[in-house]
Amino acid sequence: xxxxxxxxxxxxxxxxxxxxxxxxxxxxxxxxxxxxxxxxxxxxxxxxxxxxxxxxxxxxxxxxxxxxxxxxxxxxxxxxxxxxxxxxxxxxxxxxxxxxxxxxxxxxxxxxxxxxxxxxxxxxxxxxxxxxxxxxxxxxxxxxxxxxxxxxxxxxxxxxxxxxxxxxxxxxxxxxxxxxxxxxxxxxxxxxxxxxxxxxxxxxxxxxxxxxxxxxxxxxxxxxxxxxxxxxxxxxxxxxxxxxxxxxxxxxxxxxxxxxxx
Amino acid sequence: xxxxxxxxxxxxxxxxxxxxxxxxxxxxxxxxxxxxxxxxxxxxxxxxxxxxxxxxxxxxxxxxxxxx
Numbered sequence: 001x002x003x004x005x006x007x008x009x010x011x012x013x014x015x016x017x018x019x020x021x022x023x024x025x026x027x028x029x030x031x032x033x034x035x036x037x038x039x040x041x042x043x044x045x046x047x048x049x050x051x052x053x054x055x056x057x058x059x060x061x062x063x064x065x066x067x068x069x070x071x072x073x074x075x076x077x078x079x080x081x082x083x084x085x086x087x088x089x090x091x092x093x094x095x096x097x098x099x100x101x102x103x104x105x106x107x108x109x110x111x112x113x114x115x116x117x118x119x120x121x122x123x124x125x126x127x128x129x130x131x132x133x134x135x136x137x138x139x140x141x142x143x144x145x146x147x148x149x150x151x152x153x154x155x156x157x158x159x160x161x162x163x164x165x166x167x168x169x170x171x172x173x174x175x176x177x178x179x180x181x182x183x184x185x186x187x188x189x190x191x192x193x194x195x196x197x198x199x200x201x202x203x204x205x206x207x208x209x210x211x212x213x214x215x216x217x218x219x220x221x222x223x224x225x226x227x228x229x230x231x232x233x234x235x236x237x238x239x240x241x242x243x244x245x246x247x248x249x250x251x252x253x254x255x256x257x258x259x260x261x262x
Numbered sequence: 263x264x265x266x267x268x269x270x271x272x273x274x275x276x277x278x279x280x281x282x283x284x285x286x287x288x289x290x291x292x293x294x295x296x297x298x299x300x301x302x303x304x305x306x307x308x309x310x311x312x313x314x315x316x317x318x319x320x321x322x323x324x325x326x327x328x329x330x
Contacts, residue, residue, distance in 0.1 A: 045329025052327035057295035070330035090297035
């Protein structure tokens with residue numbers, strides 16, 4: 001949809017699917033999935049070189065996408081800010097997926113630390129895309145802090161549970177004017193389509209692709225689902241009715257066999 | 263001089279710089295996508311040669327990995 005770009009911090013993007021590289025263990029599989037996804041943004045993490053086989057950064061560039069470093073594994077604003085500074089130096093980008101986790105079992109964000117880190121990073125010149133809960137008030141706080149987008153979760157990271165509270169995502173949509181990107185919880189294509197139908201501007205998927213039996217095929221499916229959901233969202237769904245409403249008019253119906261119509 | 267690189271002790275020359283620590287960690291000399299923190303503070307790539315290490319310096323040498 002070249003006439004319907006996604007604009008984040010003044011940057012025009014054709015794809016509304018962001019790909020997370022999390023969960024990929026083979027570079028060739030990742031590259032195939034990236035190509036099939038059409039994604040122009042790929043998240044990466046920073047880890048000690050011994051734990052990080054090289055080549056991912058180059059693979060993302062070869063695929064024509066830009067790197068979106070994250071602060072995965074950070075549990076405080078201070079730690080997240082330090083990681084962000086390292087990421088900016090490593091990848092020569094000020095864009096950042098900000099994650100400040102509050103609990104290692106649920107991996108839910110720590111809202112207080114998240115807003116604190118967002119303010120600090122925006123002041124330091126970062127383009128901040130925060131991973132957050134599906135809370136419209138917090139979404140507005142993050143927009144007020146200067147975030148370039150807001151990324152509410154559909155369900156816990158890696159759970160594949162889809163969008164547990166569609167109403168909350170719709171409320172987040174109403175709450176902010178910056179791009180809303182559904183992050184975390186996507187399990188399959190229908191989840192991504194639903195996110196777009198609820199008014200999200202984009203979807204970020206990692207595990208849904210990397211742990212699918214066929215990551216390349218799932219990446220292609222999510223691409224189609226995001227496009228379909230976007231078009232459907234703009235087309236306007238019909239209202240939900242309690243009873244059936246015949247699409248064929250009764251007027252002019254022939255009188256046959258004395259049929260009753262209860 | 264003993265320094266800690268990514269949690270492991272290394273014995274480096276007394277005039278060692280951040281670039282030497284990057285090599286000790288196993289990252290390529292010209293490898294892109296690598297970042298270094300010396301005692302918790304980012305050292306810009308342009309300063310790797312000019313930044314001397316000190317006894318018991320703590321370094322983190324990082325690169326991109328799958329995540330998020």
